[in-house]
Amino acid sequence: MTEQSIRIKREPFLRVVKKTEVSYGRMVLLSLLAVVIAIVAGGIFILAIGQNPFEIYASIVKGAWRSKIAARGTIKLAIPLLIAALGITPAFHMKFWNIGAEGQIIMGGIFATYFALFWTGLPHWMLLLLMFIGGAIGGGLWGLIPAYFKTKYGTNETLFTLMMNYIALYLIKYLTEGPWRDPASSGFPKIASFAPNARLDQVLGVHAGWLIGLALVAVMFVYLRFSKQGYEISVVGESINTARYAGMSVKKIIMRTMFLSGAVCGIAGMCQVSGAAYTLGDGVAGGVGFTAIIVAWLAQLNPVVILVVTVLFSMLDKGCSVMQSDFGLSPAVSSILQGIILFCILAFDFFTRYRFVLRQRRKA
Amino acid sequence: MIINFLFAAIKAGTPLLFGTTGEIMTQKTGNLNLGVEGMMFMGAFMSFFVAYHSDSLVLALLAAFAIGVFAALIYAVLTVSFMANQNVTGLTLTIFGTGFAKFFGAMMIDEAGGSPKLSGKFLKAVSEKAIPVLGDIPVVGKLLFSHNPLVYLAVAIAILCTLYLLKTRSGLNMRAVGENPGAADAAGINVTLTKYLHILVGGGICGLGGAYLSLINGGGIWNNSSVVNGQGWISVALVIFASWNPAKAIIGSLVFGAFSVLQFYVPKNIIEVPNAFYVMLPFLITTFVLIITSMRKSKEGSQPAGCGVNYFREER
Numbered sequence: 001m002t003e004q005s006i007r008i009k010r011e012p013f014l015r016v017v018k019k020t021e022v023s024y025g026r027m028v029l030l031s032l033l034a035v036v037i038a039i040v041a042g043g044i045f046i047l048a049i050g051q052n053p054f055e056i057y058a059s060i061v062k063g064a065w066r067s068k069i070a071a072r073g074t075i076k077l078a079i080p081l082l083i084a085a086l087g088i089t090p091a092f093h094m095k096f097w098n099i100g101a102e103g104q105i106i107m108g109g110i111f112a113t114y115f116a117l118f119w120t121g122l123p124h125w126m127l128l129l130l131m132f133i134g135g136a137i138g139g140g141l142w143g144l145i146p147a148y149f150k151t152k153y154g155t156n157e158t159l160f161t162l163m164m165n166y167i168a169l170y171l172i173k174y175l176t177e178g179p180w181r182d183p184a185s186s187g188f189p190k191i192a193s194f195a196p197n198a199r200l201d202q203v204l205g206v207h208a209g210w211l212i213g214l215a216l217v218a219v220m221f222v223y224l225r226f227s228k229q230g231y232e233i234s235v236v237g238e239s240i241n242t243a244r245y246a247g248m249s250v251k252k253i254i255m256r257t258m259f260l261s262g263a264v265c266g267i268a269g270m271c272q273v274s275g276a277a278y279t280l281g282d283g284v285a286g287g288v289g290f291t292a293i294i295v296a297w298l299a300q301l302n303p304v305v306i307l308v309v310t311v312l313f314s315m316l317d318k319g320c321s322v323m324q325s326d327f328g329l330s331p332a333v334s335s336i337l338q339g340i341i342l343f344c345i346l347a348f349d350f351f352t353r354y355r356f357v358l359r360q361r362r363k364a
Numbered sequence: 365m366i367i368n369f370l371f372a373a374i375k376a377g378t379p380l381l382f383g384t385t386g387e388i389m390t391q392k393t394g395n396l397n398l399g400v401e402g403m404m405f406m407g408a409f410m411s412f413f414v415a416y417h418s419d420s421l422v423l424a425l426l427a428a429f430a431i432g433v434f435a436a437l438i439y440a441v442l443t444v445s446f447m448a449n450q451n452v453t454g455l456t457l458t459i460f461g462t463g464f465a466k467f468f469g470a471m472m473i474d475e476a477g478g479s480p481k482l483s484g485k486f487l488k489a490v491s492e493k494a495i496p497v498l499g500d501i502p503v504v505g506k507l508l509f510s511h512n513p514l515v516y517l518a519v520a521i522a523i524l525c526t527l528y529l530l531k532t533r534s535g536l537n538m539r540a541v542g543e544n545p546g547a548a549d550a551a552g553i554n555v556t557l558t559k560y561l562h563i564l565v566g567g568g569i570c571g572l573g574g575a576y577l578s579l580i581n582g583g584g585i586w587n588n589s590s591v592v593n594g595q596g597w598i599s600v601a602l603v604i605f606a607s608w609n610p611a612k613a614i615i616g617s618l619v620f621g622a623f624s625v626l627q628f629y630v631p632k633n634i635i636e637v638p639n640a641f642y643v644m645l646p647f648l649i650t651t652f653v654l655i656i657t658s659m660r661k662s663k664e665g666s667q668p669a670g671c672g673v674n675y676f677r678e679e680r
Contacts, residue, residue, distance in 0.1 A: 149655055153661075167648060173643070294452055329470075333467050346453055346456065350448065354447070
């Protein structure tokens, strides 16, 4: 055997090559294709459990928008998800894996609740402003702690932020059973409902959180795309050494960005306690922080796309709540469909970044 | 009293030991799988479903292992072959697995017309019983030799995994892949195969943890809402606490199990600490462990260097 033939034999039949540049139109096309395949895959699952996929999909869409009340419910679900996903975005842009949105939402909720419970004497607008700022600071501080240790000692941020979620969650439990327990409620310990003064106003039938969310979409878009700080975030995300070489203070940027990331998540918590629940319970985040990560990632960290993906996700969640009454299926079908769709899109994302190359036949 | 406390701690720590051992196997090969909660949920459902219909412990455990492998396969295909982001994929797996168990759990409840119950025969097979002779030793007998069979299985798996990791050639290869896949590849180790193999086995072990929760902690009744309830996440925390070593995880799971039952054993009139503090403790301690290991920059007790980053040959 000649040396050359050995070389040919060694080359694998199929290999993966990174694409250098993908045109915008092609990327959109591939993403749409991924969504279609995901929906088909979800349909196959529905078929497998003995239901008609078209009927189910139709009733999910209908269930989310069929009445004013349903539509408001969908939007109400979307608000915390949207804000938290926007909060994740700057951190993930920096490749700082902030899994701690859940905890940051909770801390935002706790700080806002403090003002709602003990500062009720203030004028309405001032109280809400305080709650807003408090929520942002609470979430921001919770994001700052892991960032500080990351920059100082290189502590793994994924695991750190994950732990912080649970510390925050049990902090609520402590407050509910201890110092903030509502003395008026007998039996199960809970925190008192907010006075009307501390409740977020309704705009068009849904609490004003949606206005905050939409404003944040615009702000985040401009911040990441056009501001100096946004540029610094992308440079640190691409290469820390490049950033350092360019004279940027990497530590400062990481801490600042994580404070911002946590602060936005904290605002989501503030909206939840003052707009939706009117109190603080351990369901204030309820997994939204985790779903938000997935939403932000699917939207490829683009704030405008995040808005679209959030609406779709909330629609799926809300729409699946009618599954029980209409088909006798558990609403948990929503999580399964979400999972299947995400798996498909994650797999398909591969084809926007890489391509397969078949073994080349050697020309004689 | 203290013996009862330790006994309860062992019982509460065992599912964590399964989950942690599984996750250590996964992380040691360089993949952070945040889907432990989901895999445990799926294992919990499958084992209960099979136990409910077949009354066989072996089949139930096999089913839990198999569904764990299946869940981990989804994760492995996406992260190893398709190079998707590990954090996002793991979280998705948690959402999917939780939904999977709750959805089919609800179906099972509908079918049974009420909460399904395991048969008395099955419950007897998984009940705690003293091993003859050894179980009669005072104190030690109660603590070490009178558990349900799954406790021994968990410890055996943890010990086997430790031996495998530290004493065998393929364990060494696997650790090399986790630390530096590029170097391992250059040394002729099949990175993709190694990763797949260990992610799948790790997932299977996590599935067994789920089986423990539904078959033993659940008291033989399927409860849709609270079967796993965060134990998967505690397992991820325990991986850090055990500094990526299954043998240390045995001690660690005992400690974490002790925390979770501590509030029932501390005399309230002597030490008054809010209940929330006890449940928070594992996470607080884990956080401190995480900080301290990073401060000491110890390579031994920290996450494998290649963990969280997908390996693409042309990019090394």
